[in-house]
Amino acid sequence: MNILEKINSQITTFSKSERKVAEVIIANPEQAIHSSIATLAKVADVSEPTVNRFCRRLDTKGFPDFKLHLAQGLANGTPYVNRHVDESDGPDEYCAKIFESTMAALDIAHRNLDIGQINRAVDILTQAKKISFFGLGASASVAQDALNKFFRFNVPVNCFEDIVMQRMSCINSTDGDVVVIFSHTGRTKPLVEIAQIARQNDATVIGLTAKDSPLGKECNMCISSDVPEDTDLYMPMASRIAQLVLVDILATGFTLRRGPKFRDNLKKVKDSLRPSRFEKKENLS
Amino acid sequence: MNILEKINSQITTFSKSERKVAEVIIANPEQAIHSSIATLAKVADVSEPTVNRFCRRLDTKGFPDFKLHLAQGLANGTPYVNRHVDESDGPDEYCAKIFESTMAALDIAHRNLDIGQINRAVDILTQAKKISFFGLGASASVAQDALNKFFRFNVPVNCFEDIVMQRMSCINSTDGDVVVIFSHTGRTKPLVEIAQIARQNDATVIGLTAKDSPLGKECNMCISSDVPEDTDLYMPMASRIAQLVLVDILATGFTLRRGPKFRDNLKKVKDSLRPSRFEKKENLS
DNA sequence: CTAAAAATGTAAAAAAATTACATAATTTAG
DNA sequence: CTAAATTATGTAATTTTTTTACATTTTTAG
The missing domain is CATH 1.10.10.10 (Winged helix-like DNA-binding domain superfamily/Winged helix DNA-binding domain)
Known part of the structure; x- marks a missing residue:
């Protein structure tokens, strides 16, 4: 260290x-x-x-x-020390502090990560018939990001920001469905409720949330980043970044589990974007 | 040396x-x-x-x-070298590699960051009559995250994932409006077009994108993270994390510029969530 | 081969770090 | 609440380490 x-x-x-x-x-x-x-x-x-x-x-x-x-x-x-942004900080300082504290948070998240849980989560995800990603507030964009990764895997996926849609989706879930719920605190009531609903309907619920939180307890399994709460500016910052890295890890684990042929598929997905893009200039020097 | x-x-x-x-x-x-x-x-x-x-x-x-x-x-x-995930990696290894390469990317982003640009962007944002955040694909969730931060500031904000909505919004923009466009490559055609449209309608366009890209050239100003392209699994990974940290930085800059009274407001926004949450247990030991 | 210059080493001085011990502050038991 | 015990801190002496000044050796040029 x-x-x-x-x-x-x-x-x-x-x-x-x-x-x-x-x-x-x-x-x-x-x-x-x-x-x-x-x-x-x-x-x-x-x-x-x-x-x-x-x-x-x-x-x-x-x-x-x-x-x-x-x-x-x-x-x-x-x-990377957890230095907090201060009223009197100039741009140099607050930029440095934010970068540093984000990296520090990732380092903590890495250290606290239970790799066994990751492996089990990957197991569950690879066997899922359908995967749903739900989050609210800042975690909603994490869920959307997860969707953006997992839809490439040719598994039915969905993601709703709307709590009512989330509920309806969970009520319709069945055995083999997996619901992934993002919440840093794990204390957001509506999310705890949809976790309950999903489990009652035989879905497997994976929580990316605090271990001993109300939500954590409702989940079949729980992946915790243990990043300290962001208090700086009353906004989620490092915590959601840690969640995103966990999404990357799950997506990577998923990909590796599926073997090399699967990776070719991913390349195809990416290549499909080419027509919508301007060509990258090659060195003409 | x-x-x-x-x-x-x-x-x-x-x-x-x-x-x-x-x-x-x-x-x-x-x-x-x-x-x-x-x-x-x-x-x-x-x-x-x-x-x-x-x-x-x-x-x-x-x-x-x-x-x-x-x-x-x-x-x-x-x-922390950019170690790439390998077919044969076990969970320990790919977790470590992903965390490390993300941190390395943030380090690079920090070093390459033009603080002057950040400061100017904050200037522009604090003076905006309206702020729009646009991105597509993985950058769409970055835009959504930005919305989640900036809506707290009591400025009119919007964010569309839909390119048609983005276009219409840009056509309606006027002097004093700010459009923030997220794109790692800066080569996504529709985004380049909306940047043009926005500028033709007197909006100020800030690009979080590569400096010399087609999009970068269309923007009034450009904040570049210079993180190398993610090639690992044909999915955006570290690049979008760097973008999110830039969002944090802009939001922080905005907040600091507005002074202490403004921070009280942010606290109020956060506290407004309390009724929707389960109480945090205090130590009863 | 000799004189000058450069390189290296010796020994003393200076600086820095560590230790031993004394004093002060704090905690705990009665 | 007080006194003993413990812990924390500082002072001054000691030891270690580094640096300097200068002497000796080696190399080089004429």
């Missing part, structure tokens, strides 16, 4: 002085790796041994070793 | 002893970053100042600084 993330995740376990050190480092890791222990101690307003203890607590051999780890973390593209 | 490459490229200019140092480092850079100058000097069979001079010659401040650079170079050696 990136040492910066490690600092962030353990920051609550630190003592007051250690936290000061952590904050200084997080605020400017670039500077930290070019400072001596004395400088850093002064900036953080603590003693040098405190900085040293801080380093040891993070399972490094000492300050120089810590700097090495930090340097590697920084080099790895991005110090 | 990676410092290891630099050593390699300059090795001919080194003196005999310096070359010994270089060889020891190249042979085992991992070990080098965990050695003291004394150890390294002994292994290379040279004196300590020679090692120091070697470091300086490579434009570093000294031995510790050199190790920092080396550490970064090593970390950069295994960045």
Whole structure:
């Protein structure tokens, strides 16, 4: 794990002085790796041994070793720390923060992902007679995206934004049908209800939602991204991105399960778009 | 440039002893970053100042600084490479690959992002009388997602998946209207046409698309993510994720521009959902 | 072959990091 | 609420590491 993330995740376990050190480092890791222990101690307003203890607590051999780890973390593209957008941020800053926190969220989602569940979900999907994707609000576009992928697989699929249509569709479902429901919180009442209806009609319900949520409990199986709630601007952000990546994963799993011949089919679907597009210019140089 | 490459490229200019140092480092850079100058000097069979001079010659401040650079170079050696999903991959592998390549794509998008363009786009959006979001295929769900964010801002917004509706909407547009068009390739003919129509009717057209594409050229301004085309499974994957993050960024920019009072409004929108949700259980432990 | 220049090493100085221990702050048990 | 115990933090000394200054050796040019 990136040492910066490690600092962030353990920051609550630190003592007051250690936290000061952590904050200084997080605020400017670039500077930290070019400072001596004395400088850093002064900036953080603590003693040098405190900085040293801080380093040891993070399972490094000492300050120089810590700097090495930090340097590697920084080099790895991005110090994706969950930094929150601030009122005073300029465009540079909020862009960086949004990219970084999105990547951090994906990293968390990856770590928490139960691969066994993915595999089982792929099983279920490949055997489905019909697949329905439902979501509301921000999750509605995730459902639509899922539709855009799975319709290519030559399986009957559908996707409704309208809760009434969703209900009717679920009432009509039968054994062998699969209903995939997207909801970050898992607490949206109408979706919990359609999960119940679908199950009562023998459909298999897969929830891309929080594990212990009301919706999660109604589903036959549940794939959870465990990405923390987006609180920044009262809008879903990283959570729906994580859901989309899960859609990609399910679609990929589906494709691989079907073998190489199936992939040729996908190519055909894609190639069918060509007439509606302008030709790509080849290098004429 | 990676410092290891630099050593390699300059090795001919080194003196005999310096070359010994270089060889020891190249042979085992991992070990080098965990050695003291004394150890390294002994292994290379040279004196300590020679090692120091070697470091300086490579434009570093000294031995510790050199190790920092080396550490970064090593970390950069295994960045998240765009690893492609392979026929024989098990669930562990394809999950990891998809997460990693998505993150790599976001990293690229971030690096290539023209922040000035973002800022100008935010300008335009905050001053819009009406905002329309259009996309087709996978980009349709991106457009829908954008709608889901921007409708909260109390600006007239719309979003159609239907190309005919898109056309009609553009024909009706006037000065002060903003049309945002999503297309990864920028070569989808109908979208290029609606961009033309919109501009002929004095709307401002923002393209989230490739810079030099036919669509890009028709737009008043163009925000490009420069994420490489997804070739894995003939389906759009990372590219649309990058677009969504750009949507987040524009929405965030919009919000920040409007100031703190505006954020209270957003909170209200979010809170309005509460009655439709099951209560979140508080810790009862 | 000799003188100058360059390269390398030795040893001392400086800087940095670490340790041992003392003091202060906080928590816990009574 | 107080006193003991624990934990956290800092001071100062020690050790390690790096750097500098300078001496010696090696190389090169005439």
